[in-house]
Amino acid sequence: MEPLKTVTQGVAVQLVVSRTYSLPLCMSLRYEPTDPYVVRAAFYTDTDEPTEWVLGRDLLADGLRGSAGRGDIRVWPAVGRGDQAMYIVLESPAGTALLEVPMQDVKAFLENTEALVPRGTESGHIDWDLELANLFAKG
Numbered sequence: 001m002e003p004l005k006t007v008t009q010g011v012a013v014q015l016v017v018s019r020t021y022s023l024p025l026c027m028s029l030r031y032e033p034t035d036p037y038v039v040r041a042a043f044y045t046d047t048d049e050p051t052e053w054v055l056g057r058d059l060l061a062d063g064l065r066g067s068a069g070r071g072d073i074r075v076w077p078a079v080g081r082g083d084q085a086m087y088i089v090l091e092s093p094a095g096t097a098l099l100e101v102p103m104q105d106v107k108a109f110l111e112n113t114e115a116l117v118p119r120g121t122e123s124g125h126i127d128w129d130l131e132l133a134n135l136f137a138k139g
Helices: 057-063 101-114 130-138
Strands: 005-017 022-031 040-042 051-057 075-078 085-092 096-104
Touching: 005 101, 022 096, 022 130, 040 057, 051 057, 051 075, 057 075, 057 096, 085 101, 096 101
Parallel strands: none
Antiparallel strands: 005 022, 005 096, 022 040, 040 051, 075 085, 085 096
C-alpha cells in the first residue's frame, strides 16, 4: 500500500502585539496521515530554528465555527470580521502569543487533510503495532 502524502501549507499570519500593532509572521501547517489527529504548526521568526506547536485537527476545525480549546491552545473566529480571520492563542512558560490567521487558508488546508483522511476515520490510519512497540520500548 502506497503511503499517503503529507499536506503542507504556508500561511502569512499576524502576531498581535497590541490593539494597534502587529508583526507579520510565517506559519507552516503540516499534516501527516500517519499521525492523523494532529496538525503541526511551525512558526518562522528571526531565529534559525522554527518554533513548532502540535494542534489538534479537530480543534482547528471547531475554531472555524466557534470558540474551541482550553489551556495552552485556544482558537476562535474573529468577531465582526465575517469569515475573514480567526485567532489562535498559544501559551507557554515563555509567554503568550495571539495570532490572527486568515480563515480561508485554514479552511483550505483542513479540506486537503480531510480529502486524505476524513474526520472520524483517523484511527484506521494509525499503525497500532508500531505504537505499542514504541510504548513498551519506553517502559
